[in-house]
Amino acid sequence: MLISTPVDALARFGHALSDPTRAQVMLTLRDGPAYPADLADRFGVTRQSISNHLTCLRGCGLVVAVPEGRRTRYELTDPRLAHALADLLALVLVVDPQCCGGVGSEEGTSPDCGELPTVVPGAADGVVPA
Structure with missing residues (x-):
C-alpha cells in the first residue's frame, strides 16, 4: 500500500x-471538459x-478520462482544482505583477491566465474572487 504524504x-x-503545456491544459480544463484532439490543435502540439x-496529469491525480463511445474526454478530478488554480494565479500576481503578459487585477483577465481573481493587499487571504 502506497501512503502519500502532503509533501508528496x-x-x-x-x-x-x-x-507549460500541462499548465495550459489545466487552465483550459478549468472551463470544462475537453477532448485530446481539440487540446492538441489548440496548443499546436501533436496528439501523441x-x-x-x-x-502525466492523470498519474498526478489532477484529471480523469471519461470514455464517450470511441472518444475520451478529460476533465478536472475535482471542481475545487479550478478554484485552487485561480487562487494560485492570483498569488503569482502578488509575487510577480508582470506575469500573464503584464495583465493583472486591474483588467481581471489575461490571454494566458484566463479569468483572474482580484488581488487585494491587506485582505485576510489577499485574494477576492473575480
Missing part, C-alpha cells in the same frame, strides 16, 4: 504544473504529445 501530493502538483501530458 504537493510535489506531484508542482510536477504537473512544471511543464498531448496524450503524454494527459497521462
Whole structure:
C-alpha cells in the first residue's frame, strides 16, 4: 500500500504544473471538459504529445478520462482544482505583477491566465474572487 504524504501530493502538483503545456491544459480544463484532439490543435502540439501530458496529469491525480463511445474526454478530478488554480494565479500576481503578459487585477483577465481573481493587499487571504 502506497501512503502519500502532503509533501508528496504537493510535489506531484508542482510536477504537473512544471511543464507549460500541462499548465495550459489545466487552465483550459478549468472551463470544462475537453477532448485530446481539440487540446492538441489548440496548443499546436501533436496528439501523441498531448496524450503524454494527459497521462502525466492523470498519474498526478489532477484529471480523469471519461470514455464517450470511441472518444475520451478529460476533465478536472475535482471542481475545487479550478478554484485552487485561480487562487494560485492570483498569488503569482502578488509575487510577480508582470506575469500573464503584464495583465493583472486591474483588467481581471489575461490571454494566458484566463479569468483572474482580484488581488487585494491587506485582505485576510489577499485574494477576492473575480
